[in-house]
Amino acid sequence: MHETRLTKPLFQAGAVALALGITTLVLLATGASPFAAYRSILSGAFGGWGVASDVVVAWVPLLLVTSGVLVTFTVGLWNIGIEGQVTLGAIFATWALRSFQGSALDPGLVIAIAFVAGMAGGAVWAMLVGALKTFGGVNEIFGGLGLNYVATALNIWLIFGPWKRPGVASMSGTVPFDKSLWLPTINEQSRLAPAAVGIAIAGIAIVFVLVQGTYFGLKLKAVGKNPKAAYLLGIPTWQYMMASFAICGVFAGLAGAVQVTAVYHRLIPSISSGYGFLGLMVGMLVNYSAALAAPVALFFAALNVGSIQLPIVHKLDSSLAGVLQGTLVLFVLLGDGLRKRLSAKGKARP
Amino acid sequence: MRIELRDIHKSFGPVHANAGISLEVAEASVLGVLGENGAGKSTLMKIISGFQPPDSGSILLDGALASIRSPADAIRLGIGMLHQDPLDFPPLRLVDDLLLGSSGPLRPDRRGAARAMRELAERFGFDLDPDSYVDALTVGERQQLEILRLLWMQAKVLILDEPTTGISLPQKEKLFATIRRLASEGMTVLFVSHKLEDVEALCDAAVVLRQGELVGRSEPPFDARRLVELMFGKEVPQVSRRCAEPGRPVLSARNLCLDSIRLQIKDLELSVCAGETVGLAGMEGSGQALFLSSCAGLERAVSGKVCLDERDMTKSSHHDFKRRGVAYLPAARLEEGLVPGLSLAEHFILSEGSRGSGTAHGVFIARGAAEERATSRIAAYNIKGRPDSPVESLSGGNQQRALLALLREELSLILVEHPTRGLDIESTAYIWAKLKERCSRGAAIVFISSDLDEILQYSDRVLVFFAGRVSPPIDAEGLSASELGGLIGGKGWEAFDRESARAPAPSTQGATHA
Numbered sequence: 001m002h003e004t005r006l007t008k009p010l011f012q013a014g015a016v017a018l019a020l021g022i023t024t025l026v027l028l029a030t031g032a033s034p035f036a037a038y039r040s041i042l043s044g045a046f047g048g049w050g051v052a053s054d055v056v057v058a059w060v061p062l063l064l065v066t067s068g069v070l071v072t073f074t075v076g077l078w079n080i081g082i083e084g085q086v087t088l089g090a091i092f093a094t095w096a097l098r099s100f101q102g103s104a105l106d107p108g109l110v111i112a113i114a115f116v117a118g119m120a121g122g123a124v125w126a127m128l129v130g131a132l133k134t135f136g137g138v139n140e141i142f143g144g145l146g147l148n149y150v151a152t153a154l155n156i157w158l159i160f161g162p163w164k165r166p167g168v169a170s171m172s173g174t175v176p177f178d179k180s181l182w183l184p185t186i187n188e189q190s191r192l193a194p195a196a197v198g199i200a201i202a203g204i205a206i207v208f209v210l211v212q213g214t215y216f217g218l219k220l221k222a223v224g225k226n227p228k229a230a231y232l233l234g235i236p237t238w239q240y241m242m243a244s245f246a247i248c249g250v251f252a253g254l255a256g257a258v259q260v261t262a263v264y265h266r267l268i269p270s271i272s273s274g275y276g277f278l279g280l281m282v283g284m285l286v287n288y289s290a291a292l293a294a295p296v297a298l299f300f301a302a303l304n305v306g307s308i309q310l311p312i313v314h315k316l317d318s319s320l321a322g323v324l325q326g327t328l329v330l331f332v333l334l335g336d337g338l339r340k341r342l343s344a345k346g347k348a349r350p
Numbered sequence: 351m352r353i354e355l356r357d358i359h360k361s362f363g364p365v366h367a368n369a370g371i372s373l374e375v376a377e378a379s380v381l382g383v384l385g386e387n388g389a390g391k392s393t394l395m396k397i398i399s400g401f402q403p404p405d406s407g408s409i410l411l412d413g414a415l416a417s418i419r420s421p422a423d424a425i426r427l428g429i430g431m432l433h434q435d436p437l438d439f440p441p442l443r444l445v446d447d448l449l450l451g452s453s454g455p456l457r458p459d460r461r462g463a464a465r466a467m468r469e470l471a472e473r474f475g476f477d478l479d480p481d482s483y484v485d486a487l488t489v490g491e492r493q494q495l496e497i498l499r500l501l502w503m504q505a506k507v508l509i510l511d512e513p514t515t516g517i518s519l520p521q522k523e524k525l526f527a528t529i530r531r532l533a534s535e536g537m538t539v540l541f542v543s544h545k546l547e548d549v550e551a552l553c554d555a556a557v558v559l560r561q562g563e564l565v566g567r568s569e570p571p572f573d574a575r576r577l578v579e580l581m582f583g584k585e586v587p588q589v590s591r592r593c594a595e596p597g598r599p600v601l602s603a604r605n606l607c608l609d610s611i612r613l614q615i616k617d618l619e620l621s622v623c624a625g626e627t628v629g630l631a632g633m634e635g636s637g638q639a640l641f642l643s644s645c646a647g648l649e650r651a652v653s654g655k656v657c658l659d660e661r662d663m664t665k666s667s668h669h670d671f672k673r674r675g676v677a678y679l680p681a682a683r684l685e686e687g688l689v690p691g692l693s694l695a696e697h698f699i700l701s702e703g704s705r706g707s708g709t710a711h712g713v714f715i716a717r718g719a720a721e722e723r724a725t726s727r728i729a730a731y732n733i734k735g736r737p738d739s740p741v742e743s744l745s746g747g748n749q750q751r752a753l754l755a756l757l758r759e760e761l762s763l764i765l766v767e768h769p770t771r772g773l774d775i776e777s778t779a780y781i782w783a784k785l786k787e788r789c790s791r792g793a794a795i796v797f798i799s800s801d802l803d804e805i806l807q808y809s810d811r812v813l814v815f816f817a818g819r820v821s822p823p824i825d826a827e828g829l830s831a832s833e834l835g836g837l838i839g840g841k842g843w844e845a846f847d848r849e850s851a852r853a854p855a856p857s858t859q860g861a862t863h864a
Contacts, residue, residue, distance in 0.1 A: 222692060230689060
């Protein structure tokens with residue numbers, strides 16, 4: 001196959017069309033009207049100020065974890081443990097807020113401490129994965145997966161044990177923090193915190209500059225693409241892998257801290273809300289480059305929020321968003337693989 | 351079974367690995383197949399054993415045209431191959447390893463196979479227990495297992511690829527006895543080797559391959575000198591090679607002992623002076639690569655010392671060696687030396703940035719300056735590429751030039767694996783001009799090559815490796831291609847044994863101070 005400048009965009013457009021096609025088939029199979037469902041998702045995401053701000057609320061943690069996994073992807077690592085790192089960030093942030101709640105410290109300072117604690121929590125959990133890989137020979141996928149379960153168990157134990165509500169412990173989480181410790185939102189009803197949006201945008205910008213414009217980022221790329229050659233070129237490979245885990249953990253921890261301080265105002269059992277895995281999908285979909293991460297993450301957040309309308313309006317399950325997201329990632333990756341295979345064949349047999 | 355090959359051709363891209371090979375092997379005989387690395391031996395054996403099809407040509411078994419499209423076809427026709435690295439399954443029991451290749455009923459007959467295996471083992475005096483595990487075996491025993499498996503599969507032709515590498519002397523004797531016995535019972539054996547003595551000891555006839563062609567056939571008694579000449583071709587005119595007076599010692603290895611799965615090197619002594627070039631000769635896998643990586647801090651010595659400028663570096667990491675002015679250029683350029691996916695300019699940035707602590711370069715990359723520097727280096731090293739060309743798009747010669755261009759300005763020692771493998775004449779001359787320029791500026795060079803001409807033409811002194819044995823350093827001046835070829839094939843080592851105090855015919859000046 002002869003590859004032109006148009007080949008790649010054509011394959012990607014084909015992937016989007018196929019993903020929509022499969023999702024439509026799923027909808028038809030359930031007997032629902034696909035167009036009505038898609039319209040509901042659209043209006044559920046952008047049909048008003050309230051839902052649109054919900055999209056942004058979901059976009060913030062998703063963009064943060066995406067920023068993080070882009071760093072580990074750059075160095076060639078699969079940080080599946082990102083879910084646990086988000087959870088640990090939330091736990092550490094909760095711990096800080098509980099510790100300083102009611103103290104003489106300025107509430108703003110306490111929130112800042114909670115964010116720093118969250119970053120530290122995520123980083124510790126991520127570096128544990130890195131240490132297991134570097135010193136114990138445990139593949140980061142297995143180590144991360146294992147630590148995800150540990151993080152979930154730790155979270156549940158805290159909610160039902162030491163940090164339980166007075167009286168009866170409940171799946172609804174710990175006692176909400178004092179209102180003074182909530183990250184300020186644009187108004188009383190909204191959960192949209194400008195500071196969190198600012199952090200997320202700054203985060204992806206930092207990752208973009210880090211990977212594209214710094215010596216550090218170039219060395220990360222070199223390690224990711226060929227660790228052996230990178231080592232011979234004088235780059236201390238395992239230290240760079242550890243550093244990328246730490247950076248990714250910081251971003252994951254930030255996402256956890258945002259969920260605790262701005263969205264739920266307490267620790268809940270499913271605090272990571274699957275944003276970690278969704279962030280990995282966004283990272284794969286944007287082909288591991290930071291430039292497109294913000295809009296694609298926004299699209300995914302819109303799908304998530306918009307699909308909340310499905311059970312209400314159409315008696316459909318809201319997991320339809322997941323079907324669309326999953327098939328989209330699959331077809332984009334599949335298209336990429338097929339394109340490379342076809343063009344390689346064209347070269348091998350002249 | 352009688353094998354006949356007719357006009358076998360096989361090309362890999364521009365390389366004509368087998369160029370019209372015709373060959374006949376009689377039933378119940380052992381044919382030695384000799385040739386240096388890259389002569390086409392392995393390609394030919396892979397064609398016979400079904401691993402790859404020939405581009406053209408035909409294979410006749412007992413006079414009938416055979417179509418061999420896969421190893422399974424080959425074994426069905428009675429052709430079995432014993433690979434250099436035995437193709438077995440370490441986590442399995444011996445009997446299961448035996449059963450794997452057979453297409454029996456759904457439930458394998460384990461008991462029957464174990465009985466057959468015991469009988470076969472007894473017949474050949476192998477001490478193999480069908481219920482033990484493959485990973486507990488030595489390389490020699492794994493070979494025995496493979497032979498049993500092929501016999502059990504009713505092989506009538508046995509191809510052995512370098513079977514005497516990495517096995518002990520008693521195991522080798524047992525292997526040879528087995529091969530002789532099999533041949534006397536009617537087995538046709540193809541014995542691939544680069545060891546002349548093995549061929550002399552075992553074979554009923556020998557053929558020599560060179561650059562994809564069959565250049566000679568010889569019957570016993572073998573003339574070792576003629577075989578060497580056939581293997582390596584004609585002697586080359588000597589070129590003046592000394593480019594600078596050797597200065598202070600840069601690298602010294604003292605009583606160095608190295609260990610790998612395949613072989614051990616004992617008590618290696620070498621000292622290399624500034625401005626000097628030392629060539630490491632030998633068949634691939636004889637220990638040269640192991641020694642070279644230990645000089646770069648990539649391989650840890652079992653005992654003994656590696657010193658740079660008299661400083662003990664035995665326990666230092668590669669990056670410490672790098673800081674002391676050592677550069678290592680691996681043979682696998684794209685796999686180990688360069689980073690596919692990154693551009694030439696990015697490689698130059700990485701190599702500059704890795705100098706010293708790296709902090710001197712600040713945080714952000716100055717793309718403009720980097721581009722300029724890359725452009726000037728590309729011009730200086732005559733690389734056919736642009737600063738933004740990804741390295742994998744460059745040709746082999748240009749990749750090697752790029753690796754040289756990445757070297758820092760001030761180096762004391764350059765270690766190179768196969769500096770010109772796969773390069774055309776022009777690139778070869780260019781690479782060596784650049785390397786020798788470094789020598790004249792005071793760097794020492796140690797390089798590995800399987801090309802005799804390259805070793806003789808560019809080295810001041812030569813170290814020959816043979817199955818883990820290392821010769822004392824030999825002055826390249828008085829060394830002829832046939833002598834060197836003999837040493838590589840294991841001939842003429844008695845000279846070193848007889849008198850280790852007195853130097854052998856070629857002198858070993860400046861080599862061994864304890």
